[in-house]
Structure formats: structure tokens, C-alpha cells
Amino acid sequence: MAESVVLDPVDLHLLRLLQNDARATYRDLAAQVGVAPSTCLDRVTRLRRAGIILGHQLRLDPAKLGRGLEALLSVQVRPHRRELVGPFVDRIRALPESRTVFHLTGPDDYLVHVAVADMTDLQRLVLDGFTAHREVARVETRLIFQQWDCGPLLPPESPAITPSAKTG
Numbered sequence: 666m667a668e669s670v671v672l673d674p675v676d677l678h679l680l681r682l683l684q685n686d687a688r689a690t691y692r693d694l695a696a697q698v699g700v701a702p703s704t705c706l707d708r709v710t711r712l713r714r715a716g717i718i719l720g721h722q723l724r725l726d727p728a729k730l731g732r733g734l735e736a737l738l739s740v741q742v743r744p745h746r747r748e749l750v751g752p753f754v755d756r757i758r759a760l761p762e763s764r765t766v767f768h769l770t771g772p773d774d775y776l777v778h779v780a781v782a783d784m785t786d787l788q789r790l791v792l793d794g795f796t797a798h799r800e801v802a803r804v805e806t807r808l809i810f811q812q813w814d815c816g817p818l819l820p821p822e823s824p825a826i827t828p829s830a831k832t833g
Contacts, residue, residue, distance in 0.1 A: 684817035732780035743802040
């Protein structure tokens with residue numbers, strides 16, 4: 666079971682730095698937050714054990730992998746019953762085009778971020794990967810023109826810590 670952790674300003678600074686560059690060395694991180702490398706290692710290990718740091722991901726450019734068209738598919742499943750949810754999500758997650766799947770409230774049951782080669786590939790995916798299944802009542806497609814990453818995720822009650830801010 667994950668241990669409970671109180672996050673202090675050093676922990677929050679480490680989380681911000683790691684979210685910006687998960688490959689940073691403990692020596693570099695320690696220098697930036699003002700602690701010894703061994704202390705930095707201990708803190709990051711504690712954050713992992715507590716389940717705050719979930720892992721590391723490698724981000725790829727979909728366009729450079731031949732998947733230059735991205736879309737959000739709003740999917741309505743009928744009937745929306747528990748015995749259909751698991752198999753539906755497993756099937757969608759197994760599609761190589763699927764990037765992220767969200768289970769929602771409201772008129773749509775799922776929002777699926779997909780990356781495909783082109784419009785023909787998107788049409789094939791919608792028809793064969795989604796609407797060909799009996800439980801899929803409706804799919805609405807929205808093309809993604811551009812996307813931006815946002816800042817690091819920190820607890821809402823935490824004061825903003827700006828590593829570049831200097832007191833003088």
C-alpha cells in the first residue's frame with residue numbers, strides 16, 4: 666500500500682523538474698533544488714513508493730511515425746452496462762491508433778484520442794474499429810489541428826514554485 670506523503674517545497678520543485686525532464690540525473694536535480702544527490706534520490710524514491718510518481722514515458726511525434734492526422738472520437742455505447750465497459754475499453758486500447766481513452770459522464774460515454782495516417786485511415790478506423798460493433802450507437806469525430814502541453818501538475822493548495830525566481 667502506498668504511504669502517505671506530505672509534500673514540501675523541495676518535493677514540489679523536484680516534481681516540477683522531473684515533469685519537464687524525466688531523464689535529469691539525481692546530481693543535476695539535487696543541484697537545482699539545493700540538496701545532496703543522496704537526499705534527492707531518497708526523496709524521489711519516496712515519491713515513487715507513495716504512488717505520486719507513476720512512471721516515465723517516452724513521447725513520440727505521431728506525424729514522424731506516419732500518423733499525421735489526430736482526432737477525438739466521442740463515442741456513445743448502448744446499452745451502457747458494466748459487462749460491456751471492460752471489453753469495449755480493452756478492445757479500443759488494443760487498437761494501434763488509440764492514444765488515450767476517457768470514460769465520461771454526459772451524453773457521450775467515451776472520448777478516444779486517435780492518431781491515423783490520413784482521412785481514409787480515419788474513416789476505416791471509425792467504421793471498422795468502432796461502429797462495426799453492435800454496442801456502439803454513435804461516433805462523433807473532431808479533428809485536432811494543434812495541441813499544446815500545459816505546465817506541470819502540482820497539488821492545488823501548493824504555492825507556485827518558480828525555480829528561476831531569485832531573491833535579492
